[in-house]
Amino acid sequence: MTVNARPYLEARAQKGLWASSKFMVLRRISQVAFLALFLSGPLFGIWIAKGTLASSMTLGVLPLTDPFIVLQSLAARHWPEALSATGAAIVLVGYLVFGGRTYCSWVCPVNPVTDLAAWLRRRLGITFTAKIRPELRLYFVGAVLAASMLSGSVAWELINPVTALHRALVFGVWFGAGGAVAIFLFDLLVAKHGWCGHLCPVGAFYGQIGRVALLRVTADNRAACNDCMDCFAVCPEPQVISPALKGERTGAGPVITAGDCTVCGACIDVCSKQVFHLGLRSRNAAHPLPSTTAPAPAARVISSQPAVLERDLS
Template sequence: MKLKTKSPIGAEAIEAKGWIGAHRFLILRRISQAFFLSLFLIGPWFGLWWVKGNLSGSLTLGILPLTDPFIALQSLVAGHWPEMTALIGALIVGVTYALIGGRVYCSWVCPINPVTDAAHWLHDKLNMPKGWQPKANTRYYMLAMVLAVSAATGTIAWEFVNPISMLHRGLIFGVGFAWAFVLGVFVMDFVLARRGWCGHLCPVGAFYGLLGRGSVLRITADKRAACDDCMDCFAVCPEMHVITPALRGGDDDTPLILSPDCTNCGRCIDVCSVDVFHFTHRFDKTPSPGRVRTPSNSASGADKAA
């Protein structure tokens, strides 16, 4: 094992890039999440109704309708045809995420992401055991169940328990039962299952992952030949299984991370001290030599990915 694998995660990146350089996409994500959340809160808080509604459905400046396509889909299976403005809003949002990457919503917009990230940070800080890990495809069963319940009850079923909507209500109306759902997600990721909610259970993430299967925006491990096996990228990735095919591939394997589970959060770019990863597009054909595997580096860093 290399000595550097014993250092804190991202230490080499901080030394090479500086603290801001090693956290730039994390910082940008927090700014993005705060921006989108504030758009919905400045109305009820300060009377500036630039945006009316929430992430489920909204009207911006009285002109631009935006609708969560997952909400629109539930409405359709429940037997309720949405109004034309809602359908237009769902089409706008759906096409946008289909192009830039469905799970970009999860890492750059969803206000629950900072909650689960905080739980994961505290989980690691206290060196908690890994805990129960549901299978990753459980979220797709959750998605199917939500649609089935909507069809059976004639309701938009997910909105009764949606932590995102509950967080909005809690911020607008103050202390109340809504916060119990948000706290439940935090406790689950902190105590029961590391990255359990976003990575294994959330049907919204499952839906947006399916929506963005053919998206243009991608991360590439185009400099994978320079990888020194520090394993920091695996340690910070919320969906670490998406990295392996791109990073460990041979000369004939694409360095693009094409899995719909990737959230395009950019943390692998942040923590890589040798700049293996970059944002690009799915049509990038830049040649990328495969990894040269040696006995010394093939097993190093396993403790960080555990």
């Protein structure tokens, strides 16, 4: 498999710098903003959000709690107070609307770390990757809940590098950041998208919300696809693209319905043909207007594609 080391160049040349990096920039702003909400208090004495991503209180009125952690607590046979139960419900509803794993790409502090590793991987031409099944993380969700039940503790939080990094940044407990360093090296040298794409049970949990979440990426302009494969090169979950992008031959709609999609928008940025857009799950008619008038040559290209796709995804 040859991967384009600089997949964004074509999009930048055709759409300009902003349109080809918009989502990346917005995501970085979002990630920094979420961190700033927690840091303004300890740094400048202006308290907006207290706590961590595990559970927080914003402006003294809005409780937010990670539902996966509450689930572990329940497995460990602790019935949570109303405050954290309310917080978990708010987060759950929020991600049911805003896309499930949007947590991973827009909020999680580990994301810049793994994005950097993926970018370095492309630029350095590192193609070696350990083969790990992406489903493993779902099994890990089960393992975490089982361990919580058996040990009677919120088990994943004992080692969770995601909240550990957040605690390190917000509370200055620095050893916690060690996990993030390990993830960076793992993603760079051992497995492509190794952590977020294969192992992290937190992302896998939010992925289950993503299976029904409203906000999605849609390949609504898929008729314009020229099979440059750049979206596959930049997507952290490349297995989610083809069912939608190449769905015309199976009668599938253009919306990326897979829960694994983090709605990061990298495919939207990188596509020089503007195939992808943000959209709603409900807009998933198999034959939207543009594709019904798709010219014959595009259809020919699509039919020649499967061999390449399967090789790429294996």
